[in-house]
Amino acid sequence: MKIYIKNMACQSCVAYVKEALDEMDIVTVKVGLGEIETKADVTDDEKREFNKKIKKVGLELLEKKQGVIIEKIRKVMVEFVYHSDEKPNINFSTLLSGKLNLSYTYLSNFFSEVEATTIEQYLISLKIERVKEMIILEEFNLSEIAYKLHYSSAAHLSNQFKKVTGLSPSHFKKLKEKRRIAIQDL
Incomplete structure (x- = not known):
């Protein structure tokens, strides 16, 4: 049986979902981003209980197509x-x-x-949040970040970053207050 989950965007989410399923003794074939495959059908009561557990961390079961x-x-x-x-x-x-x-x-x-x-706008927002994360972690320079996030150049990334945030990447790096937005809040 396939089950779909909203806002599941990182490996921490996957780990939390696996743990919740294990606690409920629900055997899985696969747990991936936004998707679970169970060996057996899950009852409506089990779904409700599972949904309560995952809502604590901002996740939610999806029922509608x-x-x-x-x-x-x-x-x-x-x-x-x-x-x-x-x-x-x-x-x-x-x-x-x-x-x-x-x-x-x-x-x-x-x-x-x-x-x-x-x-396109959602993808840009997602990319800008990733750029913020990479700037804060200081693992890569702007050219490397541009390459990793599929921008044509560091200048293109800088222009888009400034358009979305109102700040240049270097000015953002200097700020301490303005930080990242959680993916589910985009």
Whole structure:
């Protein structure tokens, strides 16, 4: 049985979900970002109990088809921004369409209707939050960050960063108060 979870965007979330499932003695085949596959069907009571457990950390079960599609789109975006160090040979719209086996036009229109923002804007917000994290951690210089996040240049990244945050990356680095936004709050 497949179960879908909203806001599951990191390996800490995966670990927490695995722990909650183990506590409930629900045997899984696979636990990934936004998606669980169980060996046996999960009862409605078990789903309610599980949902209570994961809500404590900002996660939530998805029941409706539209929520599942939105979460699949988000999952591809998170993987693209957080788990893809190499520049893909294709653009994001082609990647998304291929992973979900649906046309990008359909996905884009659907996402915009449900989320009141575009896929492009959400992806930019996600990338900027990742840039903030990388700047704060000081592991990479701006050119390396630009490459890892699939920007054409450090200048393009800087311009987009300033447009979204109102600050240059170097000014952001100097600030202590203005920090990152949680992915689920984007």
